[in-house]
Amino acid sequence: MTAFLVGLTGGSCAGKTTLAGLVQKRLSPTAAAIISSDRYYRPLDHLPPERRSRENFDSPALLDFELLKEHLSLLRAGKPARLPVYDFRLHTRSPQTERLVPPPVILVEGIFLLADPDLERLFHLAVYVETREAVRLARRLRRDRAERGKTAEEILDRYFAEVRPAHQRLVRPGRESAGLVVNGEDNLEESARLVAGRIEQTAAGTP
Secondary structure, three states: OOOEEEEEEEOOOOOHHHHHHHHHHHHOOOOEEEEEHHHHEOOOOOOOHHHHOOOOOOOHHHEOHHHHHHHHHHHHOOOOEEEEEEEOOOOEEEEEEEEEOOOOEEEEEOOOOOOOHHHHOOOOEEEEEEOOHHHHHHHHHHHHHHHOOOOHHHHHHHHHHHHHHHHHHHHOOHHHHOOEEEEOOOOHHHHHHHHHHHHHHHHHOOO
C-alpha cells in the first residue's frame, strides 16, 4: 500500500510542528506518522565543535535534500526507510537510525519543502502555515532563549541577517503553489481540522 505524503511548510516558528501533532491526533497515531526535515541536516563533523553552532541552519544548503527525497520516495511507494537521527548538541548525525514502516499518511514538516521542485512533486498535498512575521519572531525569541541559551541580541542579529532573507526568497513563494493555506496563529485546532479533512478528501481519490 502506498503512503499519502503531506508537506507542512511555512516560516520559522509558524506553528508547523504543533499543527502536525494536532493533525496526527485527528487522523490517529496509527494512521499517520510525522517526519521533520530537521532530521536531514548535514553532519558538521568536518568543522571544529566551537564553529558548528555558528553555521546558518536557516539555509537549505545545510539540508541533505537528496537523502530526504530518497526516503520519501521509498515511503510513498509503501517501502520502509531508515531515517537519520540528528544530534543537535554536537551538530552531527547519530550512528543510529530509526526504521519507519509507512502508515497510510506521512506528515512531513519543514521550512524548505517547497523550495526544491523535485521534493515538492513528491507530496500529494502541500500545506502552507500562514503566520505573521511579528508572531513568528516572538516565538523564536522565546524558544531560542529558553531552549538554546541565546541572548535576544544574538537571536535578532541572526533573524535579520539569515532567517528573514531566506524566508522571503525561498519559503514565502511556496504559499503560491500550496494546495491549502491555513492559519498558524489563533485556532490551530481549526487549522488541523481543515488539513485532516483535505487529507481524507484528497486521499480518497488517490490511487
